[in-house]
Amino acid sequence: MKARTATRFAPVLLLAAIASYVLFPDYLALITQIMILAIFALSYDLLQGHTGIVSLGHAAFFGLGAYSVAILSRFGVTEPVLGLFAAGAVSAVVALVLSPIVARGNDLTRLLITLGIGSLLYEAANRARAWTGGADGLSDFALSPLLGVFEFDFLGRTAFFYSFAVLALVYACLLRITTSPFGLALAGIRENTTRMRAIGAPTARHIAVSYMLSGAIAGLGGAVLAQTSHFVSLDMLGFDRSAEVMMVATLGGTGTLHGVVIGAAGFGYVKDALSTLSPKYWHLALGIVLMASVLLMKGGIAGALARLAAWRKR
Amino acid sequence: MTAALESRNLAVRYGHFSAVGGVDLAIAPGARHALIGPNGAGKTTLVHALTGNVAATAGSVHLDGEDITHLAQPARVRKGLARTFQINQLFRSQTVLENVLLAVFERQRATRAFWRSATGDRRAIAEAREHIALVNLASLADQPVHRLAYGQQRMVEIAIALATRPRVLILDEPAAGVPTTESAVIFERLEALPREMTLIFVEHDMNLVFRFAERITVLVAGKVLTEGTPAEISADERVREVYLGRRGHHAA
Numbered sequence: 001m002k003a004r005t006a007t008r009f010a011p012v013l014l015l016a017a018i019a020s021y022v023l024f025p026d027y028l029a030l031i032t033q034i035m036i037l038a039i040f041a042l043s044y045d046l047l048q049g050h051t052g053i054v055s056l057g058h059a060a061f062f063g064l065g066a067y068s069v070a071i072l073s074r075f076g077v078t079e080p081v082l083g084l085f086a087a088g089a090v091s092a093v094v095a096l097v098l099s100p101i102v103a104r105g106n107d108l109t110r111l112l113i114t115l116g117i118g119s120l121l122y123e124a125a126n127r128a129r130a131w132t133g134g135a136d137g138l139s140d141f142a143l144s145p146l147l148g149v150f151e152f153d154f155l156g157r158t159a160f161f162y163s164f165a166v167l168a169l170v171y172a173c174l175l176r177i178t179t180s181p182f183g184l185a186l187a188g189i190r191e192n193t194t195r196m197r198a199i200g201a202p203t204a205r206h207i208a209v210s211y212m213l214s215g216a217i218a219g220l221g222g223a224v225l226a227q228t229s230h231f232v233s234l235d236m237l238g239f240d241r242s243a244e245v246m247m248v249a250t251l252g253g254t255g256t257l258h259g260v261v262i263g264a265a266g267f268g269y270v271k272d273a274l275s276t277l278s279p280k281y282w283h284l285a286l287g288i289v290l291m292a293s294v295l296l297m298k299g300g301i302a303g304a305l306a307r308l309a310a311w312r313k314r
Numbered sequence: 315m316t317a318a319l320e321s322r323n324l325a326v327r328y329g330h331f332s333a334v335g336g337v338d339l340a341i342a343p344g345a346r347h348a349l350i351g352p353n354g355a356g357k358t359t360l361v362h363a364l365t366g367n368v369a370a371t372a373g374s375v376h377l378d379g380e381d382i383t384h385l386a387q388p389a390r391v392r393k394g395l396a397r398t399f400q401i402n403q404l405f406r407s408q409t410v411l412e413n414v415l416l417a418v419f420e421r422q423r424a425t426r427a428f429w430r431s432a433t434g435d436r437r438a439i440a441e442a443r444e445h446i447a448l449v450n451l452a453s454l455a456d457q458p459v460h461r462l463a464y465g466q467q468r469m470v471e472i473a474i475a476l477a478t479r480p481r482v483l484i485l486d487e488p489a490a491g492v493p494t495t496e497s498a499v500i501f502e503r504l505e506a507l508p509r510e511m512t513l514i515f516v517e518h519d520m521n522l523v524f525r526f527a528e529r530i531t532v533l534v535a536g537k538v539l540t541e542g543t544p545a546e547i548s549a550d551e552r553v554r555e556v557y558l559g560r561r562g563h564h565a566a
Contacts, residue, residue, distance in 0.1 A: 176428070176429060176431070177428045177429075179431055179432055179433070180427055180428045180429065180430050180431065180432055181416075181419040181424045181425045181426075181428075181430065181432045181435070182425050182426065182427055182428035183428065184412060184415065184416045184419065184425070185416060185419070185420065185425040187405065187408060187412075188405055188416050191404075191405040191406060191407060191408065192403055192404065192405055192406075194399075194403045195403040195404060195405065195474070197367075197386075197387045197388050197391075198365070198367075198387065198391065198399070198475075199396075199416065199417040199420045199478055200387075200388045200389075200390075200391030200392045200420050200421065200478060201425065203388075209426075209428070213428070
């Protein structure tokens with residue numbers, strides 16, 4: 001049902017992206033940021049929205065992807081698409097290894113453990129200056145033209161289309177995953193683990209695979225950010241980014257692909273507009289917007305859209 | 315003959331409290347076996363220990379002669395031991411079809427596939443619809459479970475359990491919370507199940523027990539008081555004393 005809506009929204013989102021390119025050529029950098037945020041939020045929502053597992057350290061996998069791009073380029077992996085998939089693979093492996101610790105316990109213990117893993121990785125990256133540049137970050141890594149043809153240009157056109165292509169790929173993959181037999185099992189874990197055990201389901205295995213896929217996609221998002229901004233820094237691993245992605249998923253509507261993408265667009269735009277409006281107090285305004293949206297819109301933007309559709313049908 | 319399901323000196327203790335205190339059970343293949351006993355007799359805990367929902371403190375559980383004491387519940391289910399719950403354990407926002415289909419997929423180990431469409435698997439869907447038809451819910455297959463009446467949700471519990479293709483099915487009060495008129499319907503559906511499937515059920519309604527059970531085990535304070543045919547049980551003075559003597563209480 002939700003998946004059907006997400007499928008129907010795919011051409012709408014596609015058109016919106018193309019329209020934004022035509023209508024706002026001066027804002028390509030912001031739109032690119034928003035699409036990267038959408039990739040990251042989609043990765044997180046595979047866990048929270050579809051599997052029912054919360055995390056406060058998901059930026060760990062995003063940051064790992066970003067740092068992988070920068071570090072791998074030192075070893076000659078400078079082609080962006082190659083770097084992208086290598087970064088995704090690194091994040092996937094780390095997520096898979098961490099999943100037995102992270103999937104343990106209940107929501108509260110998971111929040112604490114993922115928070116701890118996020119902090120650990122942050123501090124590790126801070127200390128390993130030789131590899132990560134520490135608090136200064138990294139910007140001296142080489143990137144060859146995309147597919148050997150397209151340079152990342154000043155106007156951000158290549159960055160726009162590249163991020164857009166990765167977002168479209170991630171969206172399509174998640175549509176398939178969430179409507180597969182595996183996706184049905186994830187929904188089962190979210191709804192009732194007692195019942196899952198009673199039908200003989202290997203829940204720990206399902207959660208591990210979900211974690212791996214989610215980590216891989218987060219890694220793709222981080223890689224795209226590193227490549228399009230040609231910069232990697234500690235904040236890509238940080239708590240703020242982990243918290244932000246949770247807000248985006250909630251604002252958009254957890255468990256809905258289209259909702260999460262629209263949520264990322266809304267969040268990205270509001271954050272940008274507010275910080276331009278008031279560089280000093282934008283956090284305050286953002287807090288009010290978020291609280292109002294959670295209190296007034298059950299199920300986030302996707303929930304509001306569904307109610308609107310139901311009301312129009314009557 | 316090897317028992318379909320057997321427990322030897324099975325015990326579950328919580329601290330000093332003994333919920334199940336050394337139960338020996340031997341259920342014959344194809345049996346229609348009732349577990350009865352007053353409230354707090356340990357019936358549900360015994361079911362939990364048999365199916366692996368709680369770990370046994372002592373004793374062992376055997377399925378077709380194989381020791382399954384140390385297997386977790388999912389492994390026991392894959393060996394053919396399924397159960398239903400006293401309180402519905404369903405995927406409430408999913409449709410009836412999705413609830414049953416997931417059990418079919420898990421049995422086939424098809425849930426490993428994240429690159430295929432679930433709705434494209436016509437065979438699995440056809441099988442799920444058969445299980446749903448067997449419990450008389452064919453017309454509601456595409457409704458979300460939470461929209462169904464409680465009695466209908468009890469049927470979904472049974473359909474899910476059947477989709478695991480059990481050899482032994484344990485039903486913990488299949489008609490709990492359902493009006494008497496409907497509870498007979500549930501038991502009639504159970505009677506229609508293949509004879510080779512072993513059925514064990516916990517039930518409070520003595521009319522249903524004596525109508526459907528072929529053997530009865532009476533549990534009191536975590537121990538087996540006696541076991542026998544319905545005629546033997548209803549003639550047993552001790553059973554009358556601890557259990558049937560309070561018939562007025564149960565009829566109310």
